[in-house]
Amino acid sequence: MAQQFVNSKLKADKVVVFGKSSCPYCHDAVKLLEGLHLKPGHFEYVDLTTRSDMSAIQDYLLEITGARTVPRVFIGEKCIEDWSLVKSSNGLEDSTTSCYCTIFWK
Template sequence: MGSQESLKKARTLIESEISKNKVQVFSKTYCPYCKMAKDALKAAGIDYNVMELDNRSDGSAIQDVLKEMTGARSVPRVFINGKCIGGGSETKALQVQGKLVQMVNAS
């Protein structure tokens, strides 16, 4: 568990990224579910911002805060219009159902 200071910084960063990006993905470069989520967004023609946590020194603190915020520490964590829609399987299912674009355009 990260220090209170690192968790506070991670929360500020996460909230900033979620608020300035319509679609924000917290990911790891080697994770097959992260690839599934990114591929589903690409297939739906949706622009998204991605933060690869394995490339960051604060990746673990970010995952700790994501667990507090979303109930899961696993990646990917996909946010659309500020709301966590879940991970790779959920993102893929929404894309297959044609709902991803609707969600992005709902704001």
């Protein structure tokens, strides 16, 4: 069930953040991504604290990304591995210059 839920969120034309409402890094990630002015419908924040299967989702995120910590930021099906590096540099802009990511911007 958790696997199906996560996989349903990961689409080639979407940026998804899996986070928790109590996590300041998750708030930073959302704020940064909202500031990029992605096209409507191409960004989603999933608050794991509202889900009864939160632990199972984090276990699946561990399986596919190597970590169950949040935020887990995906561009399409690709996880941004080290959010702290992205936040402190142009890492996100650099990673989004590839052809599959540029469609997100207005």
